[in-house]
Amino acid sequence: MLKAFWLWLGRVLGKLLLTLALLGLLGWGVGELYYAQKFSGPVANEEQIPPDEAALTRLIIEDAVRVVEQHRDNTRVLRDAHAKAHGCVKGEVQVLDDLDADLRQGVFSEPGKTWQAWVRLSNGNAYPQFDRARDARGMAIKLLDVPGEKLMHSPAHASEQDFVMFNHPVFFVRDVAEYRSNFAAQADGKKVLAFFPSWDPRTWEVRHLFIALKTLAPAPESPVATTYNSIAPYKLGPANIKYRVVPAPQNCPPYNLPEQNQALPNFLRNALYQQLSLDRMPACFELQVQKQNAQYYMPIEDPSVEWSEKISPFQSVARITLPPQDFDSREQNLFCDNLSFNPWHSLAEHRPIGGINRLRKAVYEAVSAYRHERNDAPQGQPAAQPE
Template structure:
């Protein structure tokens, strides 16, 4: 199998990218300040993945004897990293689970990662973040389209509550808020969003999570995913997420499973073999495994632990996960990933300022997990 070298990918941005990005960040900050008053009760909440389900201590072990193309960057040789994993809901609201959709996120923060950080704010921090979603595609690909879709995201999941609202939402998405000509309608993005509607609710340990966007993988281009091992998938006891009988079933089943047994997952890489069939700039298209299979590169272990305390949710909320907090050999690629860089960074900075949360990156998982609110910051 022949993999596309990184040098074959040309990173290009539209002329209006910077202006559009500035508008996006300004709108995001305005929305956050407004919701601090109206929904957060004086606390700033995220513009996406606002509802934390919990944060757990973990360990990532890089596998040995990987094929050369996969043994790149932090995966070049076997070693272990202490880590934390934050689980969250994908929308921008804090509500009971029955009032939220099924999109969920997995944010992985590694500790002890050597090398210069790619975010200026991190200075000498030895952390590295990976961001995953329980869907393989995303429904925005350009800064211009994301400007429209950010406004639409604010209306979820309420926008799906009636046929009239749902049709309006889908029309706005398809036409990029009425700005796209029919030949440029966002069909891939619309199909990506519709696929999300088919997601079922289940224990967070049972989902497969994808990186969605493409990343540099040393000399190559890759997407990543995290999936439970067969043993973990079979051993999960609290499988049902019942939003009728329980307001917070995602949180409650996560607490129960984590408190009763350990769980293991496989981190896999899929290398690009064809920039047409496996595009970098179109995250709404799933890369076919028939072109390039996912190959295990690491094992993620979550030991049995008690995460039932309310302070666990405080710690999850205070933890900033940014896909651009990485190393040069793993930088995100594509326009939508460039958009995420400024949005994630500025959003985290504003949220930490309003909520009096720590600004510096933690040095160890214990710095994250012992968070007790602004009166006792970690470190």
């Protein structure tokens, strides 16, 4: 009797699991067909600015200030994102000698030119946490002594060109309106509402939830062992492009990082210190660009969509070298903590485009000013040249 019951229950559960699996496959297939139709070109090759974007941006700035106050430590106001640095190091960015003529724009206009830079490597969270926690990782590059008029007319940044990236190819929101809804929910401590703002399934952002979950990835073995992406698009002269930075160990002497103790809270800083300071070995990357082909679905205003590499492969434009150095001093850490990175610290040839970049201009500037004022830190001084 009992045996028969368990056999019957097993058959029922088996059929239920099979039904759920078939429904899941059906849902996946329908989703693939839907997005294949939705994400088809051509697309605009110019910006399209919604009328309510400025008002939403002001609300996001208010939420960002709330976040930095929620996550401040006992003495300092931290960044609203990428609060924890693994290191802020000196770098060199050398334009390739054989660069194609159409890529010779802005800071890439002179083949062979070497720019001195500050490079900040970080975790993405607004609150410093153990490196083993799933998180995004960021790279910000500040080229120094860059001549020419900049998009932001600030004396402190008049000679700088910034590039801001993190280690996932797409963003988990499509535009400023969704960013406001998502960010407000997180600032209120209601993370579930970030992707499910109401009971109406039409408002659910399941696809963007999966992007966010993929973005919160396990830590790499080192901050110099992962790829960083611009996410949002930029100009490169007349072209629309995206940037990425990829590790290029072939450009450096052979090096194997000793295994790190990932139970330590700051093992990514330790890995960077091991390579650059203890073993005195450089780290190498290549800076690459991907051009928009507007005949295909490569949108400017939706950074949640990845541009196809099959249609438009990335092209290397410069080599980045982090030379051996001592970087983990109190003075340098404080100096770099006071640095402000903004993609709008830029020549017109590298103009940021798209809604998320337009949002960054206002939010980064406002939060930076607020942070420096609360920390009583100087922000009217340009970044120093690495010695």
